[in-house]
Each structure stands twice: as structure tokens, then as C-alpha cells.
Amino acid sequence: MSIKVTTVYVRLTFLRIGEIDTLNEKYQAQASVESRWIVDFEQLSTILSAEDQQSLIDGKSVSLPKYTDSHWHPQIYIENALGDLKEQIRYTAKKSRENDQIYVCEHRDIKGLFWEKLELQYFPADVQDLSISVASMLYDDRAILLPDHQRNSGVNREAFVDQQEWSLFAHVDTEQRTTNEFNTQFTDEDNDQAANVTERKHTIVTVTCHAARRSSYFYWNGYCLIFLITLVSFTCYFIPLNSIAGRVQTTSTLLLTSITFRWTPTISYLTTLDIYGIACIFLLVINGIWHAACNTIANEFASNFKETPATWEPKIDRMAFYVIFGVFIFGLAIFQNIEEKHGDFVSNKTIKVYVRLMFLRIGEIDTLNEKYQAQAAIEARWSVELDKIISILSLDDRKRLTDGKSVSLLQYSVLHWHPQLYIENVLGDLKEQIRYTVKKSKENDQIYVCEHRDIKGLFWEKLELHYFPSDIQDLSISIASMFYNDRVILLADPNHLSGVNREAFVDQQEWKLYSHVDTESRYVTEYLIRDSEEEDDDENEPKEYFNKSEDQKRSILTITCHAARRSNYFYWNGYCLILLITLMAFCIFAIPAHESITCAYLFLFTSDFRVTRDMWLVHVDHCVFMSSISIFIIIHLILLTWLYYVPLKSRRQMAKKDMEYRQLIRNEKKNVKYTPILI
Numbered sequence: 001m002s003i004k005v006t007t008v009y010v011r012l013t014f015l016r017i018g019e020i021d022t023l024n025e026k027y028q029a030q031a032s033v034e035s036r037w038i039v040d041f042e043q044l045s046t047i048l049s050a051e052d053q054q055s056l057i058d059g060k061s062v063s064l065p066k067y068t069d070s071h072w073h074p075q076i077y078i079e080n081a082l083g084d085l086k087e088q089i090r091y092t093a094k095k096s097r098e099n100d101q102i103y104v105c106e107h108r109d110i111k112g113l114f115w116e117k118l119e120l121q122y123f124p125a126d127v128q129d130l131s132i133s134v135a136s137m138l139y140d141d142r143a144i145l146l147p148d149h150q151r152n153s154g155v156n157r158e159a160f161v162d163q164q165e166w167s168l169f170a171h172v173d174t175e176q177r178t179t180n181e182f183n184t185q186f187t188d189e190d191n192d193q194a195a196n197v198t199e200r201k202h203t204i205v206t207v208t209c210h211a212a213r214r215s216s217y218f219y220w221n222g223y224c225l226i227f228l229i230t231l232v233s234f235t236c237y238f239i240p241l242n243s244i245a246g247r248v249q250t251t252s253t254l255l256l257t258s259i260t261f262r263w264t265p266t267i268s269y270l271t272t273l274d275i276y277g278i279a280c281i282f283l284l285v286i287n288g289i290w291h292a293a294c295n296t297i298a299n300e301f302a303s304n305f306k307e308t309p310a311t312w313e314p315k316i317d318r319m320a321f322y323v324i325f326g327v328f329i330f331g332l333a334i335f336q337n338i339e340e341k342h343g344d345f346v347s348n349k350t351i352k353v354y355v356r357l358m359f360l361r362i363g364e365i366d367t368l369n370e371k372y373q374a375q376a377a378i379e380a381r382w383s384v385e386l387d388k389i390i391s392i393l394s395l396d397d398r399k400r401l402t403d404g405k406s407v408s409l410l411q412y413s414v415l416h417w418h419p420q421l422y423i424e425n426v427l428g429d430l431k432e433q434i435r436y437t438v439k440k441s442k443e444n445d446q447i448y449v450c451e452h453r454d455i456k457g458l459f460w461e462k463l464e465l466h467y468f469p470s471d472i473q474d475l476s477i478s479i480a481s482m483f484y485n486d487r488v489i490l491l492a493d494p495n496h497l498s499g500v501n502r503e504a505f506v507d508q509q510e511w512k513l514y515s516h517v518d519t520e521s522r523y524v525t526e527y528l529i530r531d532s533e534e535e536d537d538d539e540n541e542p543k544e545y546f547n548k549s550e551d552q553k554r555s556i557l558t559i560t561c562h563a564a565r566r567s568n569y570f571y572w573n574g575y576c577l578i579l580l581i582t583l584m585a586f587c588i589f590a591i592p593a594h595e596s597i598t599c600a601y602l603f604l605f606t607s608d609f610r611v612t613r614d615m616w617l618v619h620v621d622h623c624v625f626m627s628s629i630s631i632f633i634i635i636h637l638i639l640l641t642w643l644y645y646v647p648l649k650s651r652r653q654m655a656k657k658d659m660e661y662r663q664l665i666r667n668e669k670k671n672v673k674y675t676p677i678l679i
Contacts, residue, residue, distance in 0.1 A: 005141060008037045008074045009148035010134050012207040014155040014172070017130065018427075020162050020211060022118040023265055026082055027130055028161075029114055034151070035076055035134070036105040043071065044093055044102065056102070059095045064104065067091040073106060074145070075137035079204060082113040098150065123271035124218035128166075131208035138202075140178065145203045147174035155209040158524045158556075159424055161460045164370055166211040173208045222273050229258050230280040233287050234325055247291040255284045283328055290320050350486060353382045353419045354493040355479055357559040359500035359517070362475060365507055365563060367463040371427055372475055373506075374459055379496065380421055380479075381450040388416070389438060389449070401447070404440045409449070412436035418451060419490075420482035424556060427458040443495065469570035470647035472654060473511075476560035483554075485523060490557040492519035497664060500561040511563040514654050516661030518560045523553040562654055582632065589625040 011034045018028025045053060047070070052062045067073070068091070078085060088109040095102055110132075118128050136143045147153070153172045160168045178201040233254045236247045258281050265271070270278075356379040363373025389409070390398065397407045412418070413436065423430060433454040441448055455477075463473050481488040492498070498517045505513045 006037050006072070006074065006143050008035050008076075008136065008143055008145050009150075010035050010145050010205045010207075011148040011151045012132055012134065012153045014130075014132075014207075014209055016156065016159040016161070016424075017168060017209070017211070018161045020118070020128065020130070020166060022120060022126075022128065023267065025118045026113050026115050027118075028112070029130070029132065030109075030111040031132055033076070033108040033110065033132075033134055034105055034148070035074060035108070035145075036103045036148070037074065038101045039071075039093070039104050041102050044104075047071075056093060056095055059097060061092050061094045064091040064093055067104070071104075073104075074143045076106065076108065077135055077137060078110060078114075079133035079135045080115045080131070081110075082115050085110050085112040087111075120265060120267055120271050121269065123265065123273055124213055124215035124222065125272070127210055127212045129208050129210055131206050133204050133206045135179075135202055135204040139200045140203050141200070143203070145205045146176060147205055147207075153207045156524060161370070161427070162211075163462050164214070164464065166213055169210045169212070171210070173210075175206045175208070177204050177206065178202065179204060218273065223276060226258065226261065226277050226280050229254055229261065230283055230328065233284050234328075236287065236291060237320075244291060244294060247294075248288060251284060251288040251291060255281065255288060258284060279331060283324065286324060290324070351382050351419070351488050353380050353421075353481070353488055353490050354495075355380045355490055355557050355559075356493040356496045357477060357479070357498045357517075359475075359477075359561050361501065361504040361506070362513060362561070362563070363506045365463070365473060365475070365511060367465060367473065370463045371458050371460050372463075373457075374475065374477070375456040376454075376477055378421070378453040378455065378479065379450055379493070380419060380453070380490075381448045381493070382419065383446045384438075384449050386447050389447070401438060401440055404442060406437045406439045409436040409438055412449070416449075418449075419488050421451065421453065421479055422482065423455060423459075424478035424480045425460045425476070426455075427460050430455055430457040467647040467650075469565055469567035469574065470643065470651075472562055472564045472647075472650050474560045474562055476558050478556050478558045480524075480554055480556045485553045485555045488555060490555045491521060492557060492559075498559050499665075507563075510566060512566055514562045514564070514658050516562075516654075516657045518562075518657075520558045520560070522556050522558065524556055525553050564651055564654065579636070586625070586629060586632075589621065589628075 013032045014029060015032055016030040018030075020027045041056075044056070044064075047064065047067070048056065048062065056062045073091075090107050091104060092107065093102060093104050114130075114132060116128070116130055120126055134145065136145055153174055155168065155170070155172055157168050157170060160166070180201055233251055236250050239246045239250070258277070261277070358377045359374060360377055361375040363375075365372045392409065392412075392415075393401065393407065401407050413434075418436075435452050436449060437452065438447060438449050440446070459475075459477060461473070461475055465471055479490060481490060498519060500513065500515065500517055502513050502515055505511070
């Protein structure tokens, strides 16, 4: 009897990308995997009620509890998972509108660590591939996995944790491949066909997103500094040949500085930054060898060597300078070309849910790891009809509800609809306590169910340090719903303002917490992952709607408080000390010209190396001093202007918002509608 080969169509959506560890070749991720295959209606009719069978015929999604106990499934697993994965698996069935076939879909939500070959040859301009490989325990004579071309895979860029270090691209790539395995177990019936079945294959679908490293920091602190160290070595050629000890000493000092200057990760192979640094070290060594050889040549051909513009030794020295400097510039051009080539790679009723959040406690703010600790209380309320909840209320509770008092609802989420809220930017496990109440509104006499959620944990935030030490950090909590925007829209509560408790701020010695908070409602485009609870579609709904709704949006509400760094310490120990050091550099202009670097020009333009006040070099030296001090003053004026109008302007705006927020709070307290969250 021939065994039927089942084609399984796979789609994967990266819901959240966590920390990328290039040294240990792993990354954290949360993803949703959809695997669907065709089945006969008769196979499902035995486990479906009459109502579910009719819903399936009408094109609606039907949930299949305990489907794997008695039915075939492709036995999907994640090939490149590290350790134990957190998985939630459910099954649904639906009739396709494209070919009228019945599809069973396995919805697998996964979260954990994944292995990936993260190469660093092109560091810091590297682009890393972050992939998840979906495989089947069955061989290709039983199941073949293919990318789902009707429902494209995707990635949620908004929930990318490591945005300060990496830039996540919007596209994903899918690839099907096979792995060969050898079957060494045969029965007597299989001996005749052993030659045909000894080599069997598994099919694997790999879905890959791409992240490019933000390399500006390494270009300025790596390439640029190595370039400047190497460039300074060419100033040794202006030291006279009869002072060759100064040349060798300066070159040796620069060589040791370049060797100890390392900005690359500790790995067993060379990156492009390593190659550039080593090439510059070789160039410094060549310079040092040449300077030592100059002394030998001069002493070999002239016992009483005196350097003058007419002797041939300086001409050879200048030729060596031009050749080595030309090689340096040519090497830079080739290296930049390599870097650029690699860089180029690279209709149901919508329910409005009103949300209010109070930051009860702000803990430590970790700007380097882009996370902070917080404890918060969330109130999410939505209107309901009285007849939907009256059955779970006692007579006393009904009387209290009619009188406008709050009534507690035990086990409300078990039997009734709720918006399925979750925190988008949480890190690790979140401590939560959830309860429900119902109350009649005094504004419009509607009944509102309120979800009270107390949360505590670590939260990810994009903490930028461009304006350090005058930076203001946004500390936000993003609240989202598992439903799409055709079912739920999250809005800031207009009657109950969000806020922050400044008294319980832990890091007050380093940060100043503002009293106002900002709320922002946004939408994130995601690829539709169908769920039985989300697809009670009307059979008369136009087919065009489903073609346009493949890419749906989630409503997300972000509540943000603000903390400004106390920067006095950094102004005195950073800006002030650098200013004084730079100011002292201008004292060099008080040294006589024949003892300064201008001796190189004296060698080129004078015969006796003497300086007088009437010489034009002295006037040039005075002009250089005036120009340098003028540039120094202009730069600091520009810096002070920029500090006032950019970083410090944000602080003035925050102070103004604080005053407006306090005025709103005073107005709310005068109004009986105001209901504070108890701390």
C-alpha cells in the first residue's frame, strides 16, 4: 500500500527579537509558527459537533481540542533551538476561500534561545542572519515542508530589544532545504527495496530576518583613531636626519600605542578592523626600519655628516616619505571599497478599551543594557451591556451597581470576553496580579468592566546617550492586545489621567524624575495569524475584504515618564577638565620657534637654522596661534549654543509640561469624577 505524501505549508512571524550574542552565536526570540495541511472533511466530522461542522462549511475557523490524540500531524520541531523552548500549541480547521479545501492549521507560539552562525569577519559593518529552522520528525516520503506563499512570513520591528546596537530590516527570507539521514533498521519485507530507502531525507523550512550592526561608534573610536595614530607617524619625516634618535623614539612610541589599542571582540579569526589595525602596525614598523636605516646610510657614506638642503640623503628621505604615504592612502582606498561592497548587502464590532497606567515605583535605570525596573498599576475599562453580566451578580451586587458603586467580578475572564492585554516591552518573567470590577459611569450612565493589573519586572527601553550627560531618558510601558484593530482599539483614558509616583523613585541620586507622563497610541502592522476566537466572520462578507486583511494591525498604547540625568558631576569632571587641558595646549606657542616643530621648515628654508623676529616663519607662527585660539573660541561658542538650544531645551520643555500636568491634576481633584489609584 502506497503512503500518501502530505504537503505542509509553513509561515513564521518573529514577534520579538531579544539580545543578539555574537560571541556565543545565539539570540533570544519569540515567534509564532503556522503549519497547515489539507485534510478530508470526513476525517474531522467524527470529532466535530453539528454546529462546528456547519461553521466549517460556512468558512469559519473551528477549534480542534486534543486533535493530535487521534489524528495525523507533521510532528513539527525547531531544529536550531537551544535548551528548552516555551511552547503553546493549538489546532484549528478552516475551509480555504481560494480552493475550497479543508485545512488543519497548527498554531505554535515559541519563546527561547536559538543558535545561529554569527560571523564577524566584516565587523563592525557586519549584517547578521537570525533564522529559525522548522523541521518535521517525518521523512520526506511522509511530509514535505514548504514556505506558505499565500501567507508571507514577517518580523515585528517595533518589539526589537537591541535597537541601540542593531538595525533590523523589514524583509525576511524563506528557504527550503533537506538533510540526509540513513535508515539502518529494516524488516524482512523491506530487504528487496533496501537500496532505494537507505538514504532518506527530512525537509526543513528556514525563515531568516536580518540585523545590521550600527557601526558609527566603531568607525570613530576604532578606524578613526588608528588612522590618526598612523598619520602622526609621518610627521617624523620632518625631524632632521641628524636627530634620528627622535624619529626612532617617536615611531616606537606610536607603535606601542597602536599595539595596545584594541577595539575588536576576542575571537579566533580576524575581522576587518583587526586587518586594518595590523596593516597600520606593519606600516609603523616599516617607518621605524627606514628611520634606523637612514642613520646607517648617513654614517656609511659620510663620517662627518651634516644635513643641508643640497645633500642627497634628505632627497632620498623625502622620496621614502612620498612612497610610504602613498601606499598608506592607496591601502585606505582599497579597504574602503571592500567595506562599501559589503555594506550594500545588505467587520466585527470594534471595542474601545480605555487604559490608564500609574508608575508606582521606578527602580534602577540601566542605560548601557537598555532596561529599567518598575512597578505599575494598569486600569483597562470597556463598556458592556447589563444583561451580559447580570447573571453573575447577586441581588446585593446588582443594587450596588445600580447605585453607581464598584462591584468585584470573580473569575470574570473564564466565561466572558476581555481584551487579552499583554506588555510588549517586558524582559523576562513578569509578576502580575489581575482582578476585575464593574461600575456604572457617572458621565454617560454606561456599565464599564475594568481590568486592574498590577505588574512588576524589567522593561526594555531604547535609552539613547547622544546628549550625554545632558540626556533625558524616556521610560515607557507599552500595552497591547492579542486582538487586531478590527476587534480592539486601545485608547488613553480621557477621564482618568495616567501618572507617576515620584516619591518611590529609587535612583534619585543620579536621575531627576518629572511628574508628567505622555501617552501615545500607535499601530503595528503584522501578518495575520488566524485564531478561532478571532474569525467569527460573516459568510456574506465580501471576499475582497479577506484579500486586503492579510496584513492587519495591532493597537498599542505607550505610557511614558521621563527622567533627566543629574549632570553637574560630568560638567565639572568632563567638560571642564577637557577645556583646561586644551587651553594649556596653547602654551606651546610661547616656546621659541627653533625649539618647536617649525624646525622642519627651518631645515627646508634656511641654511643656518637660525630664527629672527623679521622672518616670515615667525609671522606664520603668530597667525597659526591666532587662528587656533579663534577656532577654539568659536567651537566652544557653538557648543554652548547647541547645549542651550538642543539638550537643555528638552529640559525646559519637560519643566513646562510638569506645570501643565500639575494644573490638570488640580482640576481633576476638584472634579468628583476623579478616581485615584491607591498606592
